[in-house]
Amino acid sequence: METAACKSVGVKIVSTGRYLPEKILTNEELSKIVETSDEWITTRTGIKERRIAAKGALSSDLGAEAAKIALTRAGLSGADIDMLICATITPDKIFPSTACYIQQKIGAAEVPAFDVSAACSGFIYALGVASGFIRSGAAKRVLIVGAEVLSKFTDWHDRSTCVLFGDGAGAMVLEAAEGGTDSLLSLFIGADGQYAELLHIPAGGASAPATEETVKNRLHFMKMSGKEVFKVAVTKMAEAFEKALAKTNLKPSDINLLIPHQANMRIIDAVSRRLGFPMEKTYVNVHKYGNISAATTIVALDEALEEGRLNKGDTAALVAFGGGFTWGAAIIRV
Numbered sequence: 001m002e003t004a005a006c007k008s009v010g011v012k013i014v015s016t017g018r019y020l021p022e023k024i025l026t027n028e029e030l031s032k033i034v035e036t037s038d039e040w041i042t043t044r045t046g047i048k049e050r051r052i053a054a055k056g057a058l059s060s061d062l063g064a065e066a067a068k069i070a071l072t073r074a075g076l077s078g079a080d081i082d083m084l085i086c087a088t089i090t091p092d093k094i095f096p097s098t099a100c101y102i103q104q105k106i107g108a109a110e111v112p113a114f115d116v117s118a119a120c121s122g123f124i125y126a127l128g129v130a131s132g133f134i135r136s137g138a139a140k141r142v143l144i145v146g147a148e149v150l151s152k153f154t155d156w157h158d159r160s161t162c163v164l165f166g167d168g169a170g171a172m173v174l175e176a177a178e179g180g181t182d183s184l185l186s187l188f189i190g191a192d193g194q195y196a197e198l199l200h201i202p203a204g205g206a207s208a209p210a211t212e213e214t215v216k217n218r219l220h221f222m223k224m225s226g227k228e229v230f231k232v233a234v235t236k237m238a239e240a241f242e243k244a245l246a247k248t249n250l251k252p253s254d255i256n257l258l259i260p261h262q263a264n265m266r267i268i269d270a271v272s273r274r275l276g277f278p279m280e281k282t283y284v285n286v287h288k289y290g291n292i293s294a295a296t297t298i299v300a301l302d303e304a305l306e307e308g309r310l311n312k313g314d315t316a317a318l319v320a321f322g323g324g325f326t327w328g329a330a331i332i333r334v
């Protein structure tokens with residue numbers, strides 16, 4: 001699916017925010033839990049540490065904190081939004097949606113609230129959904145949140161996955177803008193379900209409801225075929241960027257900052273090299289947080305803005321890839 005800036009109603013990014021749990025789990029600490037080492041994790045992934053949510057903290061708690069920061073920066077409160085979308089693969093419950101819990105926690109009115117499930121591409125998907133509502137005139141101000149507590153769905157006995165993921169949340173306030181302002185220059189999203197089993201949680205859904213057996217076999221945790229994911233991720237992230245960019249009048253050199261999904265430093269390197277971006281124009285925080293799925297691109301964008309890596313009027317490309325497989329890219333002007 002492709003969308004490009006529409007002349008009548010623009011989509012303005014009003015503010016962003018992020019919330020990362022305080023607790024840090026370092027590679028050294030991890031190597032006391034499973035047979036691994038800082039050296040292996042660093043060279044294979046670039047990750048040095050990740051954040052872990054407190055025992056009772058849920059995606060809605062992290063998401064609500066990030067949302068409150070974004071709303072405060074916009075001079076707004078929860079009562080001022082007219083739609084709430086949460087991208088997550090670690091929902092508080094199968095239903096109701098995590099967005100409904102966030103709605104309650106930030107004091108939003110009785111506005112539509114729902115989740116988007118597109119794994120690590122979830123935030124780009126949510127951006128596409130929100131912009132569709134805004135451009136059609138159905139919503140004026142939408143809060144989108146990417147929130148994950150992946151640590152609660154991680155098999156801490158499986159060294160091939162537990163070193164990769166972390167917890168965190170980010171949020172963005174979007175508004176309808178008349179008169180030519182448009183922060184979302186283009187967006188492209190895609191998916192291919194033939195790869196569904198390569199990155200998934202096998203049990204807990206209708207295909208494998210919880211039984212003693214599924215629990216014993218640890219099927220309620222994330223499973224991944226790392227090598228296959230790696231290959232498709234590089235190709236599809238590069239393709240998503242090219243397709244989103246083609247919908248604009250811009251050249252790659254017009255993009256001030258590439259913000260790729262932060263799953264693995266080797267994937268980031270390969271994508272930025274393929275697209276001809278030097279590392280100075282590529283945002284990286286994978287060493288601090290690991291992969292925080294749907295929260296990744298919005299947390300990185302918020303940090304890049306705070307650090308002055310992006311300034312007013314600059315153009316950035318958010319590019320993501322995740323389970324499904326899903327992928328997407330958004331070209332934004334901040």
Ligand code: COA
Binds near residue numbers: 036163264
């Ligand atoms: N510490 C030490 N050794 C580990 C390990 C760990 N944490 N995890 C796996 N290994 C071992 C394996 O058991 C294997 O040993 P063997 O050769 O004796 O069987 C060896 O290291 C190599 O594993 P392999 O899976 O081939 O490594 P890799 O180079 O493919 O790197 C990933 C593994 C997971 C880091 C890499 O495939 C990857 O990042 N994939 C993409 C993951 C991703 O981004 N997913 C999310 C997308 S949104």
